[in-house]
Amino acid sequence: MRRSITKFLxxxxxxxxxxxxxxxxxxxxxxxxxxxxxxxxxxVTTEGSPDFVPVPERIATFDNDGTLWCEQPLPVQLYFVLDxxxxxxxxxxxxxxQEPFASLLRGDLKTALAGGERAALExxxxxxxxxxxxxxxxxxxxxxATARHPKTSKLFTDMTxxxxxxxxxxxxxNGFKTYIVSGxxxxxxxxxxxxxxxxxxxxxxxxxxxxxxxMRDGKPVLVRLPEVNFVDDNDGKPVGINQHIGRRxxxxxxxxxxxxxxLQYTQGGSGARLRFWxxxxxxLANTPMALPRDCQASNLVLSRRRFTTRRSRMAGPWSA
Amino acid sequence: MRRSITKFLxxxxxxxxxxxxxxxxxxxxxxxxxxxxxxxxxxVTTEGSPDFVPVPERIATFDNDGTLWCEQPLPVQLYFVLDxxxxxxxxxxxxxxQEPFASLLRGDLKTALAGGERAALExxxxxxxxxxxxxxxxxxxxxxATARHPKTSKLFTDMTxxxxxxxxxxxxxNGFKTYIVSGxxxxxxxxxxxxxxxxxxxxxxxxxxxxxxxMRDGKPVLVRLPEVNFVDDNDGKPVGINQHIGRRxxxxxxxxxxxxxxLQYTQGGSGARLRFWxxxxxxLANTPMALPRDCQASNLVLSRRRFTTRRSRMAGPWSA
Numbered sequence: 001m002r003r004s005i006t007k008f009l010x011x012x013x014x015x016x017x018x019x020x021x022x023x024x025x026x027x028x029x030x031x032x033x034x035x036x037x038x039x040x041x042x043x044v045t046t047e048g049s050p051d052f053v054p055v056p057e058r059i060a061t062f063d064n065d066g067t068l069w070c071e072q073p074l075p076v077q078l079y080f081v082l083d084x085x086x087x088x089x090x091x092x093x094x095x096x097x098q099e100p101f102a103s104l105l106r107g108d109l110k111t112a113l114a115g116g117e118r119a120a121l122e123x124x125x126x127x128x129x130x131x132x133x134x135x136x137x138x139x140x141x142x143x144x145a146t147a148r149h150p151k152t153s154k155l156f157t158d159m160t161x162x163x164x165x166x167x168x169x170x171x172x173x174n175g176f177k178t179y180i181v182s183g184x185x186x187x188x189x190x191x192x193x194x195x196x197x198x199x200x201x202x203x204x205x206x207x208x209x210x211x212x213x214x215m216r217d218g219k220p221v222l223v224r225l226p227e228v229n230f231v232d233d234n235d236g237k238p239v240g241i242n243q244h245i246g247r248r249x250x251x252x253x254x255x256x257x258x259x260x261x262x263l264q265y266t267q268g269g270s271g272a273r274l275r276f277w278x279x280x281x282x283x284l285a286n287t288p289m290a291l292p293r294d295c296q297a298s299n300l301v302l303s304r305r306r307f308t309t310r311r312s313r314m315a316g317p318w319s320a
Numbered sequence: 321m322r323r324s325i326t327k328f329l330x331x332x333x334x335x336x337x338x339x340x341x342x343x344x345x346x347x348x349x350x351x352x353x354x355x356x357x358x359x360x361x362x363x364v365t366t367e368g369s370p371d372f373v374p375v376p377e378r379i380a381t382f383d384n385d386g387t388l389w390c391e392q393p394l395p396v397q398l399y400f401v402l403d404x405x406x407x408x409x410x411x412x413x414x415x416x417x418q419e420p421f422a423s424l425l426r427g428d429l430k431t432a433l434a435g436g437e438r439a440a441l442e443x444x445x446x447x448x449x450x451x452x453x454x455x456x457x458x459x460x461x462x463x464x465a466t467a468r469h470p471k472t473s474k475l476f477t478d479m480t481x482x483x484x485x486x487x488x489x490x491x492x493x494n495g496f497k498t499y500i501v502s503g504x505x506x507x508x509x510x511x512x513x514x515x516x517x518x519x520x521x522x523x524x525x526x527x528x529x530x531x532x533x534x535m536r537d538g539k540p541v542l543v544r545l546p547e548v549n550f551v552d553d554n555d556g557k558p559v560g561i562n563q564h565i566g567r568r569x570x571x572x573x574x575x576x577x578x579x580x581x582x583l584q585y586t587q588g589g590s591g592a593r594l595r596f597w598x599x600x601x602x603x604l605a606n607t608p609m610a611l612p613r614d615c616q617a618s619n620l621v622l623s624r625r626r627f628t629t630r631r632s633r634m635a636g637p638w639s640a
Binding site for chain 1: 376453497506507510514520521522524528531532533534535539540541542549555556557558559562563564565566567581584585587588
């Protein structure tokens, strides 16, 4: 009897949309970090509060690699590059002797990447350009549907941090627009960011190559060119935020020095602001990450992380 | 008695949100153009219809100059340039003899712009760069608050086309996200686009200069550099759409050949699409505009336009 009354009340509450006290961040430890986030969200969403922020200005930006999903032992997009080089190798017999491709095809990643930025760029251009944007989207979709993490054997899209998925959903439920602002490729993230994070394509900011509009077989297409358009990292992050959003975030989340300018830019606005440094204590079970140098200088530390286990948490409105 | 019942019913309908038949585009003539728009919106928003489009994919893009507001006798941003050159002249005594500034300061616009693209670029860089993004935003806000059209003496922000304001509101009420995709400056439009069109900063796509993140007096700022970042016109429009939105529009509206690639790109997607060429029959009372060359080839013609008279029409949710 009692149980059916509870159930009835639950249904009524759900139908009427009345808010009731449920922990919106259940997988977070009860630390100062969690308290700071909840207190911030409450003060900026309380009408009449001196810190009240209207809905359109509730912008929160998130780094991706190492903040929303894993970046150890290598950033995920690098596995995509490796798999694409292998897939394309039969059409490029010259790669057998040409660096950085030769080392990479022999499985010697260290030598392949010894050429630094130039080598990395060459690999990216060889694997990310020449096709149309629609073709590239399909390549990414096909890859991400089956690609797995080398240590956990989980799909990469399951190597997301559950506390951060909860945080994204919590902010959206409070009228925030959540953006990804990543050094990764914008077109590498868009094909799956809505499904995995609830972040639609227009709220993904990332690095990009130039594209060119042309008619191909009578069809209007955008062709991806082997030329860097924008690097959305370090000082590029505030630039990318301004270009895409045109508003200064009131919350920002990052985990590395490449996120510092974004956190500084966020803090530099007027009114209530919260910048958040996500220190991954346990990045992967066997791969403890060195904490960023000035992590202590940042104000808050995530005390615990775990990977996604209950994907149903992400159910709900995908964009806000 | 009858009147109070009608009033009562109206209030009830308004409160319960029940839809009732009111013309959403009252200032449009009852032409094939209007019918095509309404029929398109109805078919893409009717669940179960073979042409149904989910809300997140209802993207509509609008050119600005000549489509949403006037562009005769000159594009509005050019008046901003003229006024800025005059305002800055006291700090630039060299402009008295240096072209294109000298001619412009003498009021001889024709000679000033005889230098073509190079002269125009020089004027833009001298007036649009060197300051921070926040400073530039304030300059634009101050200017647009008082700047008036030379022929009508109306504020430029009242030189918008009422039928198009109705259309923006109608689409948003039907779940569309409305974007501006203009050859004009992105940071020139953002400071007033939300107030005037209901289009928030993150839904404005335009041309831009490069910016640089730096700390100035301990404050994080973005400085506008005298270097072109992106030209959002002609073939640049589909590129800008992909960069900012990452989805192909299902409706696009333009009025000149610079909008053709955007219209082609829109039409090239799968599913229901509508591209719309807004031919301004009466751009200004005394300034009939030559119709774009292939206007006949496009499918629809706006039969009548008039400038904004009832701004209350724009009341309602500003973004969707």
